[in-house]
Amino acid sequence: MKQLVIAERVCLIGHIVSMVFGLVGILIVVPNAQVILNLSEVGQTAMQWSMAGGGVVYMILGAVGVFLYATRTLGLGRALAFLLPSVFISLGSELLGTSTGFPFGHYSYLSGLGYKIAGLVPFTIPLSWFYLGFVSYLLARAGLEVDKKPNLWRHISAIALGALLLTSWDFVLDPAMSQTSLPFWYWQQPGPFFGMPYQNFAGWLGTSAVFMTVTALLWRNNPINWDRYLRWALPTQLNIPLAVYLSNFAFATVMSLTAGFFVPVLLGLLLGVTPAVLLWLKGSSIPGQVSTEQPEISVARVIAVK
Template sequence: MRQLVIVERVCLIGHILSKVFGLLGILLVIPNAEVILNLGTVGETAMQSSMANGGVVDIILGTVAVSIFAYRVLGLRNWLAFMLPSVFISVGSELLGTSTGFPFGDYSYLSGLGYKIAGLVPFTIPISWFYVGLSAYLIARAGLQVAEKPSIVRHIAAIAVGALLFTCWDFALEPGMSQTAFPFWYWEKPGAFFGTPYQNYAGWFGTSALFMTVTALLWRNASIKLERSQLNVPLIVYISNFVFAAGLSLGSGFAIPVLLGFFGGVVPAVSLWWRTANTSSQTAVEANTEMQVAPVKVALK
C-alpha cells in the first residue's frame, strides 16, 4: 500500500506540474512561437510534441492519481462503481453532443487532447469527467454528511451539489479552452455567455448529475465515511484543475466566468471540505479529555 501512495503522490505532483507548464505554454510560449521555432529542428520538435501530447499527459496523470486514491480509500468495487458510469455516460453524452448538438450545443473538438473516439471525442475527455467528477462528488457527499446521517434528501443534495461543483469548473474552463491562441474545441455557433451557449452548462450539470445518481444507487449499501484529511486529494485535484481553467480564461480576458466559477465552485468546495469532521483529531481530543477528567473523579472519591 505504501508503494501505491508513492505512485499516487508522484502522479498528483506530475499532474499539477503539467497544468503549470501547460498554462505557461499556452499563455506565453505559443503567442511567441517564433522564438522557439528560431532554435531550429529542436525547437520545432519540442513545440509540436508539447502541443500534441501536453494535454494528454496531464489528464492521464490526474486519472491515475485519483484512481489509486479511490482504490485505497473507497475500495475496488466502489471505485469502479463511479468510474464506469462516469466514463460511459460522459462519452455517450459527448458523442451525442458532437453528432447532434444535444445536450451541449453545436461544437467540435480540435487537436491537442489525443486520439478521438469515433473520430469525434478525444479519449481524455471522459476520463477527465471521471477524475474531476469523483473529486467534486466526494467533497459534496462528505461535507453534507451523507454517510453519517443518510437520508434521501441528503443523497439528492449531494448529487446536486456535486454536479454544481463540476459545472462551476466548466464556467472557468469553457472560454479559455475554446478561445485561446491554441483552442481545444470550437463552437459552430458561439453562445451568448462569453462565446458559450447556456445550453452547454445545462448539459454539464445533467450529465454529471446522471452518473452521480447511478453511483449513489450503486453505493447505497456501502459504508463510505471520509474524514477531512482523506478529502485532501479530491480538493487539490478540484482546485488545481480550476486554477488551470481560470488561468486560461483570465489570460484571454474572461474574468466574469472565472468569478462565477470561483464563488459557485471553489468557495463551496473548500467550505464543504472544512465542514467534514476530522475523526482522528476528534478521537485524540476525546482521549485527552478523558485523561484529564479521570484524576478529578478519583479526587472526589
C-alpha cells in the first residue's frame, strides 16, 4: 500500500509540474522564440522536449495518478468501472464529433497531444475525460452523501453535478487552447461563445452524464459492505480530487486570462470551482474514525452506492 501511495503522489505531483512547465512553454517560449536561443544546451533540449511531448506527459501522469488513487480508495473493480466507460464513451463522442460535428460542433485536433486514433482524436483526450471526470463525480457524490435524500435523487444529482463540474472546466479551457499562439485544436465553424459553439457545452454535459450514469450502475452491482467500512471513513482523502480539479482549472484559467478571456473564467469559477469547494467541504464534514490500519476502501462512506 505504501508503494502505491508513493507512485500515486509522484504521478500527481509530476502532473502538476508538467502543467506549470507547459504554461511556461506556451505563454513565454513560443511567443518569444529568441528565449530558446539564450538558453543553455540542456535548457534548449528541455524546451524542445516540452513542445514535442509536454501535453502528452501531463495528461498521462494525471490519468495514471488518478487511477492509482481510485484503485487505492475504491478498489480495482470500481476504478475500472469508471475508467472503461469514461474512456470508451468519450472516445466515441470525440470520434463522432470530429467526423460529423455531433455532439460538440465541427472541430479538428492539431498536433501536440500525441498519436491520433483513426487519425482524428489524440489518445490522450479520453484520458483527460477520465481523470477530470472521476474527480468531478467523486466530489459530487461525496458532498451529496451528507444529505439524507432518497437514493435515486442523490444518484441523479451526483451525475448532474459531476457533469456540470467537468463542463465548467471546459468553459475556461476550450477558448484558450484553440486560440493560443500554439493551438491544439481549431473550430471549423467558430461559435458565439469566444469562438466556441454553444453546442459544445451540450456535448460535454451529455457525454459526461452518460459515462457517469454507466459507472453509477456498475458500482451499484458491486456494492460496498456498508457496516464494515462505515467506521473507517477518511474524508480527508477528498483533498486529492479537489487538488486535481483546482490545479487543472488553474492551468485553464492562466491560459484564458492571458488570452483576454475573462467571462469564461468567471463562469468557471461560479459553476465549477465554487460548487466543487462546497461539495468538498460537505463531504469532508462526514464524521469518521481514523485508524492507522488502512482498509481496502478508505473513502467508502462518502462514495458508496447503497
